[in-house]
Amino acid sequence: xxxxxxxxxxxxxxxxxxxxxxxxxxxxxxxxxxxxxxxxxxxxxxxxxxxxxxxxxxxxxxxxxxxxxxxxxxxxxxxxxxxxxxxxxxxxxxxxxxxxxxxxxxxxxxxxxxxxxxxxxxxxxxxxxxxxxxxxxxxxxxxxxxxxxxxxxxxxxxxxxxxxxxxxxxxxxxxxxxxxxxxxxxxxxxxxxxxxxxxxxxxxxxxxxxxxxxxxxxxxxxxxxxxxxxxxxxxxxxxxxxxxxxxxxxxxxxxxxxxxxxxxxxxxxxxxxxxxxxxx
Amino acid sequence: xxxxxxxxxxxxxxxxxxxxxxxxxxxxxxxxxxxxxxxxxxxxxxxxxxxxxxxxxxxxxxxxxxxxxxxxxxxxxxxxxxxxxxxxxxxxxxxxxxxxxxxxxxxxxxxxxxxxxxxxxxxxxxxxxxxxxxxxxxxxxxxxxxxxxxxxxxxxxxxxxxxxxxxxxxxxxxxxxxxxxxxxxxxxxxxxxxxxxxxxxxxxxxxxxxxxxxxxxxxxxxxxxxxxxxxxxxxxxxxxxxxxxxxxxxxxxxxxxxxxxxxxxxxxxxxxxxxxxxxxxxxxxxxxxxxxxxxxxxxxxxxxxxxxxxxxxxxxxxxxxxxxxxxxxxxxxxxxxxxxxxxxxxxxxxxxxxxxxxxxxxxxxxxxxxxxxxxxxxxxxxxxxxxxxxxxxxxxxxxxxxxxxxxxxxxxxxxxxxxxxxxxxxxxxxxxxxxx
Numbered sequence: 001x002x003x004x005x006x007x008x009x010x011x012x013x014x015x016x017x018x019x020x021x022x023x024x025x026x027x028x029x030x031x032x033x034x035x036x037x038x039x040x041x042x043x044x045x046x047x048x049x050x051x052x053x054x055x056x057x058x059x060x061x062x063x064x065x066x067x068x069x070x071x072x073x074x075x076x077x078x079x080x081x082x083x084x085x086x087x088x089x090x091x092x093x094x095x096x097x098x099x100x101x102x103x104x105x106x107x108x109x110x111x112x113x114x115x116x117x118x119x120x121x122x123x124x125x126x127x128x129x130x131x132x133x134x135x136x137x138x139x140x141x142x143x144x145x146x147x148x149x150x151x152x153x154x155x156x157x158x159x160x161x162x163x164x165x166x167x168x169x170x171x172x173x174x175x176x177x178x179x180x181x182x183x184x185x186x187x188x189x190x191x192x193x194x195x196x197x198x199x200x201x202x203x204x205x206x207x208x209x210x211x212x213x214x215x216x217x218x219x220x221x222x223x224x225x226x227x228x229x230x231x232x233x234x235x236x237x238x239x240x241x242x243x244x245x246x247x248x249x250x251x252x253x254x255x256x257x258x259x260x261x262x263x264x265x266x267x268x269x270x271x272x273x274x275x276x277x278x279x280x
Numbered sequence: 281x282x283x284x285x286x287x288x289x290x291x292x293x294x295x296x297x298x299x300x301x302x303x304x305x306x307x308x309x310x311x312x313x314x315x316x317x318x319x320x321x322x323x324x325x326x327x328x329x330x331x332x333x334x335x336x337x338x339x340x341x342x343x344x345x346x347x348x349x350x351x352x353x354x355x356x357x358x359x360x361x362x363x364x365x366x367x368x369x370x371x372x373x374x375x376x377x378x379x380x381x382x383x384x385x386x387x388x389x390x391x392x393x394x395x396x397x398x399x400x401x402x403x404x405x406x407x408x409x410x411x412x413x414x415x416x417x418x419x420x421x422x423x424x425x426x427x428x429x430x431x432x433x434x435x436x437x438x439x440x441x442x443x444x445x446x447x448x449x450x451x452x453x454x455x456x457x458x459x460x461x462x463x464x465x466x467x468x469x470x471x472x473x474x475x476x477x478x479x480x481x482x483x484x485x486x487x488x489x490x491x492x493x494x495x496x497x498x499x500x501x502x503x504x505x506x507x508x509x510x511x512x513x514x515x516x517x518x519x520x521x522x523x524x525x526x527x528x529x530x531x532x533x534x535x536x537x538x539x540x541x542x543x544x545x546x547x548x549x550x551x552x553x554x555x556x557x558x559x560x561x562x563x564x565x566x567x568x569x570x571x572x573x574x575x576x577x578x579x580x581x582x583x584x585x586x587x588x589x590x591x592x593x594x595x596x597x598x599x600x601x602x603x604x605x606x607x608x609x610x611x612x613x614x615x616x617x618x619x620x621x622x623x624x625x626x627x628x629x630x631x632x633x634x635x636x637x638x639x640x641x642x643x644x645x646x647x648x649x650x651x652x653x654x655x656x657x658x659x660x661x662x663x664x665x666x667x668x669x670x671x672x673x674x675x676x677x678x679x680x681x682x683x684x685x686x687x688x689x690x691x692x693x694x695x696x697x698x699x700x701x702x703x704x705x706x707x708x709x710x711x712x713x714x715x716x
Binding site: 057058142 | 370540541677681710
């Protein structure tokens with residue numbers, strides 16, 4: 001039996017090793033080299049790229065932007081997603097329609113919705129300034145641009161969070177609430193003592209997905225601002241793209257990519273620990 | 281800078297959507313294609329095939345193919361295969377750098393953006409084309425493009441067609457309020473302010489202020505036209521009094537309202553759109569916009585004037601040079617035939633054909649006296665003066681890196697996050713640290 005399963009898993013394992021593990025190890029190897037097609041032969045330089053990274057102001061700026069983007073957008077997505085899930089749990093007329101409407105942002109490819117938002121954010125004739133009666137330079141001012149990107153990400157990812165949490169809510173037995181009601185518990189107490197604890201494992205799973213996704217954010221920002229103005233929206237992935245695809249610094253760019261990977265890895269480990277603890 | 285000319289919406293030959301399926305298609309097709317290539321032997325009578333790689337340049341390729349046909353007839357035994365790369369400039373740069381660093385002999389002639397020549401020449405990927413450019417021939421070209429293709433005293437590419445920043449203005453509005461086109465930057469600011477105050481819903485002066493390559497092109501024009509610049513006798517010299525003063529003026533355009541704040545989101549096409557719907561008095565853009573303003577249905581048709589960009593009092597105008605050059609790969613197996621093709625495509629005759637068919641501006645002076653060409657494109661008269669002032673961005677093998685630093689720091693100065701002095705000082709520091 002065990003041998004059978006190994007045989008069935010083998011093809012998938014081989015494919016994963018070829019398309020995921022091997023390139024990843026290659027990137028780690030590249031990050032130890034000074035390598036750029038413009039400089040001729042590659043040279044092994046050990047951890048020099050990483051040392052350079054620590055002293056790179058632009059890296060720390062990108063790191064700060066990425067952490068801010070991730071923290072704010074994921075927090076908002078979880079809160080809003082939970083609120084929407086709680087609303088959708090109750091049967092009401094037009095619920096099916098609501099499901100589809102809520103899902104729409106998630107269904108649109110990011111590049112397309114980023115283009116839509118770019119138009120809405122247009123400071124000259126954009127609909128957002130028109131509706132708000134403001135003249136905010138959404139994408140062109142360093143104070144607003146990253147927040148504008150966060151708003152778009154929240155709009156896009158909240159449906160995903162809402163849907164997963166809704167599925168979680170539906171697994172909580174009704175009897176628990178009925179019993180609590182008989183005992184005279186207020187809705188707030190029920191939410192705190194029943195909903196939150198039973199939903200916690202799922203919230204953690206959603207957190208893992210969203211954090212990893214947000215930490216690697218690239219496409220939305222690439223379309224909205226390209227990292228500007230004044231590098232105020234340059235995230236780690238945007239910086240890595242500029243190093244790897246524009247200045248062709250393959251060694252240094254790989255070091256940056258590996259550091260992003262390590263951050264995501266660390267976050268995942270922390271979450272999984274939390275998940276185990278909450279499971280006990 | 282011609283980057284976005286090839287990326288803009290008017291030539292949407294490689295759409296972004298659906299790249300996935302296309303990519304898969306290509307992947308699947310590779311084995312089939314290579315199989316096909318190895319099995320079908322080349323026609324026996326053809327001795328040499330020259331492969332010409334370039335970004336997607338032409339909508340309707342008839343005139344271009346006509347030129348290649350003419351070359352083949354004039355050079356029996358040589359065939360030309362024209363292969364185009366994705367429209368995005370970054371993608372082309374990457375393709376060339378990776379193929380050439382692997383010493384690929386897959387292509388012989390390549391079209392180079394003006395900012396790549398020094399980089400590729402230093403890497404040893406381009407043939408020295410001195411033989412094609414004796415002094416008498418060199419004198420036929422404007423000096424800007426010649427400077428751009430020259431690395432350590434030798435030409436490594438030949439200018440094919442050129443581009444430079446120009447000022448568009450609303451002839452009708454300037455006449456109406458009794459102004460003549462401005463000669464200096466302060467005049468431009470004054471006129472823009474005055475016209476804007478009298479006309480409702482107008483912006484004063486729009487340009488390209490987003491953090492990207494175009495911002496560097498715009499900013500350098502202010503630095504140069506104040507006697508400054510990025511490089512002085514081969515060293516980076518950014519934090520100078522002239523540069524600080526020029527950048528402070530740029531910032532003042534935004535704070536005084538001459539230029540709308542949202543200029544920091546504009547690239548070429550959005551800026552053209554603002555002016556093209558009649559919502560701005562002045563626009564800085566590349567010559568391509570002219571034909572679009574003059575086409576039928578345009579809101580500003582017949583109301584637009586073109587001129588040389590202004591300068592600071594007591595200084596001279598400058599325009600950032602863009603455009604494409606032709607080089608020969610060091611790894612070409614047919615260097616003679618490849619050089620012949622470069623010579624032919626950059627000849628007066630070929631440039632004239634391209635100018636007539638596609639509106640690409642030739643880098644040779646003589647064509648600006650060509651009666652037939654001037655009859656169709658009268659604005660070439662103004663462009664001749666512009667091109668005489670056109671200057672290449674710093675000719676250094678590390679231009680792409682330098683540009684990334686400049687983009688961020690100029691953006692910081694324009695948005696007011698840093699003072700001009702702070703931005704220039706940190707650009708200077710970064711450039712010294714990051715450029716080998």
